[in-house]
Amino acid sequence: MSTDTRIHHDRVDLADLAAIADHEPVRRRAAGQAVGGGVILVLAGFVVAILVSNPGFDWPTVGRYLFDVSVLKGIAVTLELTIAAMSVGIAGGVVLAVLRQSGGPIPRSAATLYIWFFRGTPVLVQVLFWGFAASLFPRIGLGIPGGGFLVSWDTNEVIPIFAAAVLGLGFNEAAYVAEIVRGGLLSVPAGQSEAADALGLGRLATLRFVVLPQAMRAIIPPIGNQFISMLKMTSVVLVIGVGDLLESVTQIYSRNYRQIPLLIVASIWYLVMTTLLTLVQARLEKRFGRSLSRVGGTR
Structure with missing residues (x-):
């Protein structure tokens, strides 16, 4: 065999080895995915078997109360409470964030003290304080x-039970929203405010028309998460007697002693509501992302 022929064969062998080396990680990854998928299917089968075979879940009772009138009323109260508390939290959070960004030491210190207190004490305690404010x-x-x-x-009379729940949840939420909004404001380049100032826009106009629209892209995802968390956090108002979803199912199982099926009913509805809120959040994120991309493309 000539030298040229031997070199050619060596090159072919090296190419084959390189191809085999390239395919080896792919095969391992495919094998790992197959094993992982098999394990997940086996575990899912066990879960389904337990759900079907265990009589303690009592699925007929779940079906009987899933659309019960009192449960549906509790869902309505939960949604009303979530929207009202988040409205208070967002409004208060924006104000607190702006105060923390202000140059004055007194407003900045007051906002910092508010955030420190409401983030540092349990929301359940705050709701109880508002519920027992008359004492x-x-x-x-x-x-x-x-x-x-x-x-x-x-x-x-001034602060009924529902209003006490809204204030307890809303004031607590404002402390968390303030940090989210502040982070969003800090994400906007300082040059944007400087350009608005050069155009003669005032401080409030700059905040409303320049800074906040750009900060929304960073604010919307965590605010959406807070909205979903608030939906579930409303369950703490059970302690002051607000007739939300959890209170409704509690009243039912206090009469028929079917705790597990009624708690499953509540869990199903919480999952439905959080799923819908997640879809709304995704639409908002997509909309703000598209609008900002459009603005960026015109520059």
């Missing part, structure tokens, strides 16, 4: 400090 302040009104009220109202 601290039996009446609320206007008057001279130390000189009595000129006009006053009963605290329980």
Whole structure:
């Protein structure tokens, strides 16, 4: 065999070895995926078998109460409470974020103190405080400090149970939203504010028309997560007697003693609502991402 022929064969062999080396990780990855998929299918089979064979789940009772009138009313209260509390939280969070970004030491310190307190104490304790506010302040009104009220109202009438739940959840949420909004504001390059200032826009106009629209891309995902968390967090209002979803199923199983099936009913509805909110969040993220891309393309 000539030298040229031997070199040619060596090159072919090296090429074959390289091809085999390239295919080897692919084969290992495919084998790993097959094994992982098989394990997941086996585990899923065990879970389905347990759900079907265990009489403790009592699926007929689940089906009977899934669309019960009291359960549906509890769902409505949960949604109302979530929207109201998040509205308070978002409004308060934006204000707190702006105060933390302000140049004045007093507003910045006040906002920092608020965030420190409400993030540092359990939301359940805060809801209980609002629920039992009448024990601290039996009446609320206007008057001279130390000189009595000129006009006053009963605290329980001014702050009913539902309002107490909204305030407890909303004020707590404001502390978390403030940090989310502040992070979004910091993500906008300082040059944007400088350009708006050069165009003669005031501070509020710059915030509204320049900074916030660009910060929304960083704000929307965590705010969506907070919205979903709030939907589940509303279950703590059970302790002050608000008739949300969990309170509704609790009232039912306190009469028929079918705790597990009724808790499954609540879990199913929470999953449905969180799934819908997740889809809404994805649409909002896509919309803001598209609008910002369009703006970026015109520059």
